[in-house]
Amino acid sequence: KTLTGQFRIGGMTCAACVNGVEGVLRKVPGIKRAVVALATSSGEVEYDPNVISKDEIITAIEDAGFEAAFLR
Numbered sequence: 001k002t003l004t005g006q007f008r009i010g011g012m013t014c015a016a017c018v019n020g021v022e023g024v025l026r027k028v029p030g031i032k033r034a035v036v037a038l039a040t041s042s043g044e045v046e047y048d049p050n051v052i053s054k055d056e057i058i059t060a061i062e063d064a065g066f067e068a069a070f071l072r
């Protein structure tokens with residue numbers, strides 16, 4: 001099973017931030033795909049809800065030093 005979640009990600013100011021957030025997310029177990037956009041301060045994540053929750057994805061983003069909120 002795969003779900004798609006969209007997140008608002010605050011605090012990214014350059015392309016390296018984007019790469020950093022994507023790199024962190026892609027290493028998290030249960031996350032299958034992560035695409036982060038600087039222009040919209042957002043990211044889309046495909047994940048296995050049996051392995052990781054939306055709240056845990058937000059925590060992973062925050063642990064990387066950015067602000068995160070669930071969009072839908």
Ligand code: 9UX
Pocket residue numbers: 012013014015016017018020
């Ligand atoms: Mo860019 Mo982000 O220089 O934490 S990597 S500001």
